[in-house]
Amino acid sequence: MTLELSKIGVSYDGGGTFAVDGVGFAVGQGELVALVGESGCGKTTTLKTINRLVEPTRGTVRIGGEDTAGRDRVELRRSIGYVFQRIGLFPHLSIADNVGVVPRLLGWERGRIARRVGELLELVRLDPAEVAARMPAELSGGEQQRVGFARALAAGPSLMLLDEPFGALDPITRDELRGEFSALQKELRLTAVLVTHDMTEALLMADRIIVMRRGRIVGQGAPSELVRGAGDPYVARLMAWPARQAERLAAMIGDGGSAPG
Numbered sequence: 001m002t003l004e005l006s007k008i009g010v011s012y013d014g015g016g017t018f019a020v021d022g023v024g025f026a027v028g029q030g031e032l033v034a035l036v037g038e039s040g041c042g043k044t045t046t047l048k049t050i051n052r053l054v055e056p057t058r059g060t061v062r063i064g065g066e067d068t069a070g071r072d073r074v075e076l077r078r079s080i081g082y083v084f085q086r087i088g089l090f091p092h093l094s095i096a097d098n099v100g101v102v103p104r105l106l107g108w109e110r111g112r113i114a115r116r117v118g119e120l121l122e123l124v125r126l127d128p129a130e131v132a133a134r135m136p137a138e139l140s141g142g143e144q145q146r147v148g149f150a151r152a153l154a155a156g157p158s159l160m161l162l163d164e165p166f167g168a169l170d171p172i173t174r175d176e177l178r179g180e181f182s183a184l185q186k187e188l189r190l191t192a193v194l195v196t197h198d199m200t201e202a203l204l205m206a207d208r209i210i211v212m213r214r215g216r217i218v219g220q221g222a223p224s225e226l227v228r229g230a231g232d233p234y235v236a237r238l239m240a241w242p243a244r245q246a247e248r249l250a251a252m253i254g255d256g257g258s259a260p261g
């Protein structure tokens with residue numbers, strides 16, 4: 001599924017100030033684009049215009065070539081996978097009910113929902129027999145985030161929106177879940193927009209990176225282009241930290257001498 005944002009503007013105060021201003025980019029079928037930038041720059045707002053959790057004040061969003069303004073909001077939202085910033089499971093629903101929430105809204109019959117829930121929990125490496133009946137509070141943060149992924153995938157969307165989906169995880173779980181999602185995304189040829197303020201994450205996962213600042217796009221390119229510091233000085237500054245970190249680690253590994261035998 002292709003996605004195209006064109007001249008998107010969002011004002012939360014009826015046109016006084018714009019949280020997002022003139023944002024446009026396209027995402028090809030099966031492509032993963034990362035939206036990066038510091039806190040408050042408009043990443044989540046931009047993401048939410050795609051499934052109309054936020055209605056753009058200006059501009060258009062097209063999915064598969066079709067303007068989303070003409071579609072039913074609720075139907076649109078259910079057709080797009082969404083992984084929330086800060087997990088966002090329904091605390092009063094069991095894990096199985098959380099994962100099955102969209103299929104249930106779509107009116108699937110119970111047996112089909114149960115089968116799909118089992119399949120998805122296995123896909124995100126949770127044991128259905130162990131977790132299906134538990135409540136979200138009875139899972140670790142990393143396990144809850146896996147459930148968040150399973151829920152987003154439940155109705156078989158071809159477009160996925162991910163808002164800092166790895167932010168709350170410890171580094172090992174984060175790395176593991178990133179790898180698993182990347183593999184899944186490629187296998188299912190999912191079109192995806194990943195919001196993150198972690199530049200290293202964007203560099204490792206994205207086909208293309210879009211850098212936002214104060215509601216606008218200030219740079220974009222393939223990871224290999226951006227890492228060479230192409231373009232805007234602000235973008236170059238954001239790149240400096242992961243590059244320096246990589247150099248230090250490479251030097252340490254190159255040293256070799258201190259590795260325990």
Ligand SMILES: Nc1ncnc2c1ncn2[C@@H]1O[C@H](COP(=O)(O)OP(=O)(O)OP(=O)(O)O)[C@@H](O)[C@H]1O
Pocket residue numbers: 012019037038039040041042043044045046085197
């Ligand atoms: N519902 C809202 N009503 C009014 N202003 C809002 C609303 N949501 C966001 N904003 C404002 O819009 C701007 C962009 O917010 P947004 O949530 O898109 O940032 P972000 O880039 O996702 O930041 P973070 O990395 O902290 O999640 C901020 O100034 C924020 O205060």
Ligand SMILES: [Mg+2]
Pocket residue numbers: 043044045085163
């Ligand atoms: Mg945000």
